[in-house]
Amino acid sequence: MHLDWTALGQVTAVSIGVTIAVVTVFALGVLGLARVEAAREENGTGSTLGLTQAGLCFVACAAVVAYGIYLIVPQFH
Numbered sequence: 001m002h003l004d005w006t007a008l009g010q011v012t013a014v015s016i017g018v019t020i021a022v023v024t025v026f027a028l029g030v031l032g033l034a035r036v037e038a039a040r041e042e043n044g045t046g047s048t049l050g051l052t053q054a055g056l057c058f059v060a061c062a063a064v065v066a067y068g069i070y071l072i073v074p075q076f077h
Contacts (some may be wrong), residue, residue, distance in 0.1 A: 006032065018064070022061055022065075023030045025060050025061055026058070026061050027057075028053065028058065029053070029055075029057030029058045029061065030054070030056045031050075031053070032049075032050040032051065032052070032053030032054030032055075032057060033054045034050075034053075035047050035049070035053070036050040036051050036054070041062045045069050048061030071073075
């Protein structure tokens with residue numbers, strides 16, 4: 001049995017990198033929602049920029065998850 005350690009290392013590095021990226025983008029989405037709440041408490045109206053930021057970040061996270069499921073499930077190919 002032969003293991004391609006270079007390929008295993010590349011898969012590990014990409015997995016860690018994508019995980020860190022998705023967690024960071026999700027945290028930015030939560031920050032956007034926090035900005036909306038802070039704007040509502042301050043002046044009674046929501047922040048459009050914060051809501052847009054949150055929406056884009058959550059859509060990006062959902063897209064990464066959907067792509068991962070697409071790669072794993074062979075019936076989708």
